[in-house]
């Protein structure tokens with residue numbers, strides 16, 4: 001916002017010198033009356049009225065301009081932050097607590113960059129104000145310049161107490177975040193049911209209260225400390241100033257100074273006090289702004305280092321041989337323990353592959369590696385023999401589609417909820433309807449008051465809330481928006497559906513997928529705990545403790561009589 005900033009700078013400077021200038025005007029007025037000099041009286045009145053006019057203009061034009069400039073800058077900073085963070089292709093920055101914490105700090109403090117220009121304006125105003133005040137004091141008597149020198153201790157005391165109070169504030173930030181999260185839990189409609197069933201209301205309140213008390217204790221302690229230090233220095237400075245005033249009055253009585261000088265020194269007292277405090281605040285805030293920018297700089301560097309810049313190859317348009325995992329090992333960022341160990345596996349082009357295994361076996365982790373949310377810690381993922389690490393993440397993801405068990409309930413219109421599965425065709429009615437049909441969500445849409453244009457989610461006045469299964473069908477339809485992905489990842493996206501509905505859906509889907517797979521060699525990877533679905537897959541991969549234990553078709557694995565046969569028999573018996 002260059003123009004508003006330029007005008008603001010001029011106005012801020014004008015406003016900064018107005019108060020001391022008016023003080024000078026008053027002293028001239030008094031002197032003029034004492035000497036019965038109309039010119040001096042006119043000068044005094046002129047300066048006072050001129051000062052009022054400048055303040056008026058600066059207030060009327062200056063504040064709105066400064067607000068506009070500040071909002072524009074803060075908006076720009078926030079947009080830029082979002083751009084930088086969402087541009088990081090991997091998920092590591094969400095996983096590592098040290099990085100997540102720093103990111104949170106950058107986000108929380110983003111507004112400080114937005115006010116950066118304003119802080120500089122303050123600093124500029126303080127300098128202008130200081131020069132004017134010093135000039136006026138010196139004009140009365142150069143000895144009076146010792147006062148601001150003494151004021152240096154006040155700058156120090158104001159600085160250390162603001163550092164201390166900001167440190168207390170910063171130290172209590174983790175508690176503040178926790179309090180915010182606990183408040184969210186206690187008021188969110190989604191958690192309301194369990195909070196009531198388990199009688200957690202009181203527990204939450206007690207925790208919030210305890211955290212708040214601790215938070216306030218730290219801040220009050222810092223404020224008390226600052227009050228004592230800053231208060232004592234201010235008192236000492238006040239006493240010194242009082243001595244100076246007595247000295248100027250005595251000199252005036254001796255005819256060595258004028259009455260105007262006395263008025264000037266008297267009226268300058270609060271301004272000198274303000275000036276010293278202002279300098280301290282400025283030093284602190286300029287430091288804060290610089291720190292915020294350096295954190296931001298760190299984030300940009302981090303984003304650059306983690307942008308997988310060397311991955312520039314285009315993803316293939318079709319798969320010929322398939323995807324191979326070669327001795328893949330993986331530990332989540334910031335952790336030591338291997339979640340996947342020595343996984344070697346070939347997913348042939350055009351096949352439907354099911355991943356099975358107990359909770360925590362590593363199925364979802366494998367799915368995430370295939371979508372390249374992370375790179376393997378060891379080993380490689382090869383797409384038609386090409387290392388996935390060399391393929392541009394955007395290009396690879398444009399060839400993927402996915403549905404997850406913990407899918408996102410986007411509270412948009414039903415059309416958008418499905419359509420964003422392929423943003424390029426979001427407004428293509430036929431494409432959205434086809435995806436709805438593939439996701440077996442036609443009945444859900446038919447039941448909505450305004451069909452695809454119905455706003456979903458209870459937060460909106462006319463929003464419609466859906467059941468878990470209904471939301472899931474729409475999420476599945478979203479996964480089916482891309483008609484011919486090279487890799488479709490379905491990680492228990494039907495867990496909220498009944499087994500029969502899931503079975504029917506996959507049967508339909510498998511028939512359509514075979515036709516598409518013949519053209520593009522696309523692979524479907526399905527994670528499910530239901531063997532009625534799993535058995536339809538061409539290849540079943542049984543995972544156990546982060547390793548691949550068995551691989552084969554349903555029939556082969558039954559004959560082998562291993563873990564799969566055992567688990568299948570258990571589930572089949574339960575249904576008999």
Ligand SMILES: Nc1ncnc2c1ncn2[C@@H]1O[C@H](COP(=O)(O)OP(=O)(O)OP(=O)(O)O)[C@@H](O)[C@H]1O
Nearest residue numbers: 095332335339357358359360361362363364365366
């Ligand atoms: N973000 C994460 N950070 C650290 N460890 C994780 C993370 N996500 C999963 N894990 C660990 O990785 C292991 C495998 O988890 P994964 O989600 O891949 O299992 P899964 O086979 O999909 O299980 P389920 O059937 O319960 O969905 C688990 O032991 C889990 O604790």
